[in-house]
Amino acid sequence: MTTQSTSQRLRSFVAGQIELSRELMQAAQKGSMSPYHYVKPFILRAADVGEPPLAPTPHKVVYTNGKMRLLRFEPTVRKHATPILFVYSLINRYYILDFLPGRSLIEFMVGQGFDVYAIDWGTPGSAERRIGWDDVLNVLIKNAVKWALRHSGAKDLTMYGYCMGGTMALAYAALHPQGLRNFVAQATPVDFHEGGVFAEWTKPNRFDVDALVDAYGNVPIELMETGFSSMAPIQRMTKWLEVFRRIDDPDFVTTFLGMEHWASDNVQFPGEIYRQYIKDCYQYNNFCKGRMKVAGQTVDLSTIKVPLLNIIAENDTIAPPKSSEVLNTIVSSTDKEIMRFQVGHIGLSTSSKGPKQIWPKVAGWIAKRSDPWTET
Amino acid sequence: MAKETTNGGSGAQPERRKQPKLLTRVVKGLGHWLGPETPTGKAFVAAEKGMTKAFDKLGSNERYLNLVGGVLNRALRTRKAYVEAQENWLHLLRLPTSTEMDDLREEVRDVKNQIEALSSQLELVVEALEKGRREGQGVEVGRTNTNGSATTGRPS
Numbered sequence: 001m002t003t004q005s006t007s008q009r010l011r012s013f014v015a016g017q018i019e020l021s022r023e024l025m026q027a028a029q030k031g032s033m034s035p036y037h038y039v040k041p042f043i044l045r046a047a048d049v050g051e052p053p054l055a056p057t058p059h060k061v062v063y064t065n066g067k068m069r070l071l072r073f074e075p076t077v078r079k080h081a082t083p084i085l086f087v088y089s090l091i092n093r094y095y096i097l098d099f100l101p102g103r104s105l106i107e108f109m110v111g112q113g114f115d116v117y118a119i120d121w122g123t124p125g126s127a128e129r130r131i132g133w134d135d136v137l138n139v140l141i142k143n144a145v146k147w148a149l150r151h152s153g154a155k156d157l158t159m160y161g162y163c164m165g166g167t168m169a170l171a172y173a174a175l176h177p178q179g180l181r182n183f184v185a186q187a188t189p190v191d192f193h194e195g196g197v198f199a200e201w202t203k204p205n206r207f208d209v210d211a212l213v214d215a216y217g218n219v220p221i222e223l224m225e226t227g228f229s230s231m232a233p234i235q236r237m238t239k240w241l242e243v244f245r246r247i248d249d250p251d252f253v254t255t256f257l258g259m260e261h262w263a264s265d266n267v268q269f270p271g272e273i274y275r276q277y278i279k280d281c282y283q284y285n286n287f288c289k290g291r292m293k294v295a296g297q298t299v300d301l302s303t304i305k306v307p308l309l310n311i312i313a314e315n316d317t318i319a320p321p322k323s324s325e326v327l328n329t330i331v332s333s334t335d336k337e338i339m340r341f342q343v344g345h346i347g348l349s350t351s352s353k354g355p356k357q358i359w360p361k362v363a364g365w366i367a368k369r370s371d372p373w374t375e376t
Numbered sequence: 377m378a379k380e381t382t383n384g385g386s387g388a389q390p391e392r393r394k395q396p397k398l399l400t401r402v403v404k405g406l407g408h409w410l411g412p413e414t415p416t417g418k419a420f421v422a423a424e425k426g427m428t429k430a431f432d433k434l435g436s437n438e439r440y441l442n443l444v445g446g447v448l449n450r451a452l453r454t455r456k457a458y459v460e461a462q463e464n465w466l467h468l469l470r471l472p473t474s475t476e477m478d479d480l481r482e483e484v485r486d487v488k489n490q491i492e493a494l495s496s497q498l499e500l501v502v503e504a505l506e507k508g509r510r511e512g513q514g515v516e517v518g519r520t521n522t523n524g525s526a527t528t529g530r531p532s
Contacts, residue, residue, distance in 0.1 A: 046403040130482045139489055206445030211452035234428045244407025
């Protein structure tokens with residue numbers, strides 16, 4: 001009996017070691033730079049937890065165009081006729097908005113009775129090299145708005161842009177005001193010359209974006225990862241010590257791993273969009289100054305007249321408050337508000353303050369400006 | 377759609393919590409050893425702060441940024457020249473180049489968008505025809521109902 005159980009344990013130990021080595025080899029073969037891929041297998045085993053249940057809210061795909069998908073998150077009890085369309089950034093993946101059960105902005109909004117839609121840009125590849133702002137604004141977002149309105153049966157919607165998605169959504173709102181009822185900008189950089197370290201790094205004399213795009217087509221994942229890790233190279237490693245210390249707290253470990261999974265899930269940045277983004281936003285600040293042109297049309301933020309909510313994270317280093325708050329002075333909306341929260345850039349969508357302090361206020365603001373749902 | 381959460385309690389958990397695995401103990405021990413409450417941890421935190429400060433200083437140093445930028449730009453331009461030479465070579469061999477493939481992809485995307493725009497227009501036409509047909513039917517029903525029925529005959 002004892003011999004059998006010892007041999008079973010030994011067999012299970014060896015199998016575990018083989019599996020662990022296999023996972024580490026796979027990460028090394030992929031050339032992953034993020035420590036997540038190398039430390040995660042140990043953490044999962046040490047904490048006895050499973051993979052973090054990311055993107056938990058049930059959804060349907062209602063429209064696709066290339067890699068882009070429009071997702072619908074339908075509420076069980078709909079209270080508002082005006083739907084919400086989330087426009088996420090092209091950096092990383094959309095599911096940070098639908099993070100973990102109980103910590104998901106999308107799940108929260110669905111629970112408040114909103115018919116929610118979100119654009120998932122997918123994982124751009126070589127087919128997306130030539131996609132430009134024209135395609136994103138005048139084809140992809142435009143069609144997303146059209147299909148969201150069609151599916152929800154509404155005549156207008158609340159556009160909710162996050163980070164660079166906010167910048168793109170603002171450009172869209174300036175060019176196509178029809179169909180928009182409200183606009184929510186969350187951690188959205190507008191004045192890029194107040195854009196913190198990124199503005200410093202991408203100065204025209206330091207960064208030849210043309211050479212990058214001409215050489216690679218899309219911006220390679222490795223370059224994106226290097227950029228992010230250069231922002232806080234030491235903390236990138238030492239933050240893992242906190243999870244080591246709290247290894248017997250499954251909730252903490254799951255949230256931490258979920259966050260790291262998302263942060264390491266980098267995707268290529270479509271080259272032509274990046275070229276114009278760096279030039280018109282970071283290098284020459286044309287977006288903020290009303291000089292950016294998309295398909296011959298000038299993106300003038302002062303033409304935005306819909307009610308505007310600007311959500312700012314006070315500890316944001318990616319879209320610093322100074323870079324975002326200027327938006328309210330540019331737009332022509334008479335109904336506009338800034339909400340500030342003591343969190344970081346990602347904390348607006350993932351912190352424990354979200355469902356308790358941040359999202360109820362945001363949902364309240366949107367609900368007040370949405371039509372009530374009446375069953376026909 | 378929702379994935380199953382595997383964290384949290386299984387039947388074996390309380391047993392395991394009493395006697396954590398070796399790996400768990402090692403990981404926790406390492407965290408504790410470098411935690412802010414131990415002398416080693418205090419030294420580590422001080423070192424971390426110092427290094428962070430140094431990196432921050434370096435990251436905002438104009439000369440350093442210009443130097444790194446210069447190196448990066450040179451590398452990118454070299455790669456660009458290599459890609460151009462490769463394309464010229466492929467062109468000589470009458471093989472499709474990456475730029476030509478991109479051109480082709482762009483054309484395909486344009487065609488797809490054109491088809492989508494056409495199908496949207498077609499939907500509108502079908503809707504208009506459908507509306508017209510229903511209106512026609514409504515008028516028919518209205519005509520029939522003038523012979524005694526209570527229905528108004530107004531199209532829905």
